[in-house]
Amino acid sequence: EVQLLESGGDLVQPGGSLRLSCAASGFTFSSYAMSWVRQVPGKGLEWVSAISGNGGSTYYADSLKGRFTISRDNSKDTLFLQVNSLRVEDTAVYYCAKERYSTGFFDYWGQGTLITVSS
Amino acid sequence: EIVLTQSPGTLSLSLGERATLSCRASQSFSNNNLAWYQQKPGQAPRLVIYGASSRATGIPDRFSGSGSGTDFTLTISRLEPEDFAVYYCQQYSRSPLTFGGGTKVEIK
Numbered sequence: 001e002v003q004l005l006e007s008g009g010d011l012v013q014p015g016g017s018l019r020l021s022c023a024a025s026g027f028t029f030s031s032y033a034m035s036w037v038r039q040v041p042g043k044g045l046e047w048v049s050a051i052s053g054n055g056g057s058t059y060y061a062d063s064l065k066g067r068f069t070i071s072r073d074n075s076k077d078t079l080f081l082q083v084n085s086l087r088v089e090d091t092a093v094y095y096c097a098k099e100r101y102s103t104g105f106f107d108y109w110g111q112g113t114l115i116t117v118s119s
Numbered sequence: 120e121i122v123l124t125q126s127p128g129t130l131s132l133s134l135g136e137r138a139t140l141s142c143r144a145s146q147s148f149s150n151n152n153l154a155w156y157q158q159k160p161g162q163a164p165r166l167v168i169y170g171a172s173s174r175a176t177g178i179p180d181r182f183s184g185s186g187s188g189t190d191f192t193l194t195i196s197r198l199e200p201e202d203f204a205v206y207y208c209q210q211y212s213r214s215p216l217t218f219g220g221g222t223k224v225e226i227k
Contacts, residue, residue: 104211109163
C-alpha cells in the first residue's frame with residue numbers, strides 16, 4: 001500500500017525557515033517523480049515544485065523560485081522541501097504527491113502538513 | 120501558464136441526479152493531459168480521472184471524463200452520498216502544472 005507521510009509543518013514568524021519531509025513507502029520511491037502541492041485553507045490547489053526520480057531535475061512555480069528548494073534522499077525514501085524567507089501568504093497545507101511515472105498528474109497524496117506564517 | 124477556469128463554482132443537486140462539471144483552459148493543449156481530483160473536507164485530493172477520460176483505480180463507472188483542446192467535462196451520472204465534495208481539474212501538458220479553482224458539489 002502506497003503511503004506518504006508529511007511532517008515538519010509549524011507556526012513560524014515571517015522571514016523564518018522550515019524543512020518539510022515526506023516519508024514514502026509501498027512503492028519503489030526512486031522510480032517516481034514527486035511534487036509538493038499547497039493549499040491555503042479554504043482555497044484551491046497550487047503546484048509548488050517537482051523533482052525527478054533520480055533527483056537530477058527540479059522544477060518550481062515561478063513565484064516561489066529562489067525561496068523554496070526541493071530535494072530527495074532515495075536511500076531513505078524521503079522527499080524534502082526547504083522553505084526560506086517565509087511570508088504570511090505561504091500559510092497553507094503542504095501536500096507531497098507521487099506522480100504516475102513522469103506524467104505530471106498525481107495518483108497518491110499525503111495527508112498534508114500545515115505551515116502557518118504569523119507574527 | 121495555462122489558466123483553468125472551472126464552472127459552476129457550486130453545483131447543488133439531489134441524490135441520484137446527474138452532475139456536469141466544466142473545466143476550460145486558456146490555451147489549447149494536446150494529448151488530453153487533464154486530470155480531475157475529488158477532495159472532501161479535511162482530506163487530501165484523490166485522483167478520479169486522468170488523460171481526460173481514463174478512470175483511476177477504484178473509481179466507480181458513474182464517473183466519466185470527456186473533452187479535448189480547451190474544454191473538458193467531468194460527469195457523475197447518478198450522485199451517491201459519497202460524491203458530494205469539491206472537484207479540481209489539473210493540466211499536465213505544460214509547465215507550470217496548474218489547477219482549476221474547483222467546483223463544489225453539494226446536496227440540494
